[in-house]
Amino acid sequence: MVKICMKILDLNFKHKRDPADDVSARCNPIYVSRVITSMINTANSGGILQGNWGNNFRGGFPPTHWSSSYAILKTWYNSRFCSVKFGQCWVFAGVMCSGNI
Template structure:
């Protein structure tokens, strides 16, 4: 339940450590994470069934995993493994989840650009800690 922890990034040939602020204690973080849950396709299909399944941490983790990825409608992050970040920020710009989630929420659920594996992992952990 620490606000800040370490995330590892890199490849087998070189792993680096990055301090990550999970932001789960920010004032509106619960509201943001609940919106992620409410915008998932299962909630839109059957809200009562979706809400009743939220007591299951496996279910919640799967929903959040799906919603963090921009391949879904209202997905939080767009992955980019190129060197062209002209329409957003390079993944190295981010050092915490709250800025990403706040940008997504404040823009009325427009995908944030850009993330890579460690960014997806940090945001996923923040959403799971807060929602679960």
């Protein structure tokens, strides 16, 4: 889990832009929370979860499928960082809570 969480931090756009500045800011819990929040949402390219509030979950799983945020994070990591399909608000919140280092 720690390896996955560190990868989340290392793939964020701020780290890609300026790794030294990003790493030095990781002592700030507000900064880390914002980075993780941004990385969870697939709308910000490279995100962990793709949201879907409809009824068609073709190509993925309905949000009710997930019973563990670790399963989502592991799926994302093992797929070489492709967004996991699909989540809704409670799934995003669960991943945020488990992904917060």
